[in-house]
Amino acid sequence: MSAVTHGQEHAHHDDHAHHPSGITRWLFTTNHKDIGTLYLWFSLTMFFMGGVMALLIRAELFQPGLQFVNPEFFNSLTTVHGLVMVFGAIMPAWVGFANWLIPMQIGAADMAFPRMNNWSFWLVVPAAILLVASFFVPGGAAASGWTLYPPLIIQQGISIDMTILAVHILGASSIMGSINIITTILNLRAPGMTLMKMPLFVWTWLITAYLLIAVMPVLAGSVTMLLTDRHFGTSFFNAAGGGDPTMFMHIFWFFGHPEVYIMILPAFGVISAIIPAFARKPLFGYASMVYATASIAILSFIVWGHHMFTVGMPAAGQLFFMYATMLIAVPTGVKVFNWIATMWQGSMTFETPMLFSIGFICLFTIGGFSGLVLAVTPVDITIHNTYYVVAHFHYVLVSGALFSLFAGAYFWLPKFTGKMYNESLGKLHFWLSVIGFNIAFFPQHFLGLAGMPRRIPDYALQFAEWNMWSSIGAFIFGFSQLLFLYNVIECIRSNRKAADNPWEGADTLEWTHLPSPAPYHSFETAPVVK
Amino acid sequence: MADRHEPTPEQKRRALVSAIVLAVTVVAIYVAYMLKFAR
Numbered sequence: 001m002s003a004v005t006h007g008q009e010h011a012h013h014d015d016h017a018h019h020p021s022g023i024t025r026w027l028f029t030t031n032h033k034d035i036g037t038l039y040l041w042f043s044l045t046m047f048f049m050g051g052v053m054a055l056l057i058r059a060e061l062f063q064p065g066l067q068f069v070n071p072e073f074f075n076s077l078t079t080v081h082g083l084v085m086v087f088g089a090i091m092p093a094w095v096g097f098a099n100w101l102i103p104m105q106i107g108a109a110d111m112a113f114p115r116m117n118n119w120s121f122w123l124v125v126p127a128a129i130l131l132v133a134s135f136f137v138p139g140g141a142a143a144s145g146w147t148l149y150p151p152l153i154i155q156q157g158i159s160i161d162m163t164i165l166a167v168h169i170l171g172a173s174s175i176m177g178s179i180n181i182i183t184t185i186l187n188l189r190a191p192g193m194t195l196m197k198m199p200l201f202v203w204t205w206l207i208t209a210y211l212l213i214a215v216m217p218v219l220a221g222s223v224t225m226l227l228t229d230r231h232f233g234t235s236f237f238n239a240a241g242g243g244d245p246t247m248f249m250h251i252f253w254f255f256g257h258p259e260v261y262i263m264i265l266p267a268f269g270v271i272s273a274i275i276p277a278f279a280r281k282p283l284f285g286y287a288s289m290v291y292a293t294a295s296i297a298i299l300s301f302i303v304w305g306h307h308m309f310t311v312g313m314p315a316a317g318q319l320f321f322m323y324a325t326m327l328i329a330v331p332t333g334v335k336v337f338n339w340i341a342t343m344w345q346g347s348m349t350f351e352t353p354m355l356f357s358i359g360f361i362c363l364f365t366i367g368g369f370s371g372l373v374l375a376v377t378p379v380d381i382t383i384h385n386t387y388y389v390v391a392h393f394h395y396v397l398v399s400g401a402l403f404s405l406f407a408g409a410y411f412w413l414p415k416f417t418g419k420m421y422n423e424s425l426g427k428l429h430f431w432l433s434v435i436g437f438n439i440a441f442f443p444q445h446f447l448g449l450a451g452m453p454r455r456i457p458d459y460a461l462q463f464a465e466w467n468m469w470s471s472i473g474a475f476i477f478g479f480s481q482l483l484f485l486y487n488v489i490e491c492i493r494s495n496r497k498a499a500d501n502p503w504e505g506a507d508t509l510e511w512t513h514l515p516s517p518a519p520y521h522s523f524e525t526a527p528v529v530k
Numbered sequence: 531m532a533d534r535h536e537p538t539p540e541q542k543r544r545a546l547v548s549a550i551v552l553a554v555t556v557v558a559i560y561v562a563y564m565l566k567f568a569r
Contacts, residue, residue: 179549213552
């Protein structure tokens, strides 16, 4: 159903396109679209860096024995891969979409604090450099896993200080971004745009931003305490000085579990925009979607203990965290039901954004179910720190967050660039991603259930076959992402001009009130929403 | 450069108040955590 135009029908919008040029445009920009673009390119760069680390890990695990890397470097790879993908790729990508879309979807001219928006982005870059550069300092990069658990994190070299500084900077950036997003949504909506008329993507980001405000200071506090344990003689988490390493795990996961929802709630917003557009039906159960999103966010604060059943806690605590975790399946189930009900009897077509959205629903649901398995305390104690856990969170974060990022990228590329992407290439990207992803990660369920521990460079012979398949799948998945990069660049350079609204069913303000590409400054007058 | 509609003074004032409240919340959570464990 995509529509392509070849004329000059938007010549009257040319006056919108005047903007600063050269490097200063990008260094000093306060324009939400420019900053969104910076975030998106930055996150794509970090995605490929984290991807190279993942492929090094899978190359090492292709067969038993040590092939390419030593065990210390392997541990650094798993650690920095996690940190880069979480803080460098997925989160900045969502902030990029937020910057591009939130002002356009609520009818605002820009974010509430454009200069702070510029700071938010340019803080992320030195933090990423610190993270990646830590590979090249004596002792190598952090090797404690992305969770930064003491006592190992207290004992390692200068790379830990670089990592702690990077996390502090990224936290400050996220907090500034969240303040900007909340103030924009609450104060700059167009006349008539009540809260319950906002697109779901705006709603999910409003709730995500509140989550960030609540948990980022907690992470900052915990890594500050790590820093003082390392250099200022305190013993918050250092057992040798009377501290409690388990306390760090509680604090970290009080941040860490909401962090998972920070990465996945905006995905729910994107899928809630795409499914109705390609099913040509309004979203089923809009209000219940909003309440389900809020419920998931609230529940995310009371389930952190399920990450640490094995450290020891009272049976009452285990029961509480087990049942609280299972409770999250209820609002998540509401969402999946609503997406399916939206598609029910719709006039569906299956362009690339819709394919990635359906892939998201199927595969994210598998990740949700394996999460339910892990929520059962005795089961979790058995398979804790095995590859079952690795399989679970990759189904949530790759086929969940990443697939929805691709869905969103293909969906809004016509609005961002004014050009249509290559549909055949997009579909090839989808199918190779789905096939490669499942070959890579589904066997990891079997490996985990058979007892293979995570974060090891070598393993027993009994795990060899599924590891080989997992590595083959990882390389298929990894190299298929180059298709996405090519498709985006080819789209930008092509002459396939996109219509203002190339998707029949898309009805939010950026499609109905703005041309493609969206002008440098949106909305000469505030749109009135009825 | 093309015109765009700017936030009204009232919107700007409310945005500033919202931002200050949120920033204070962040600092309060951070300080509360540190004080709890620093004792």
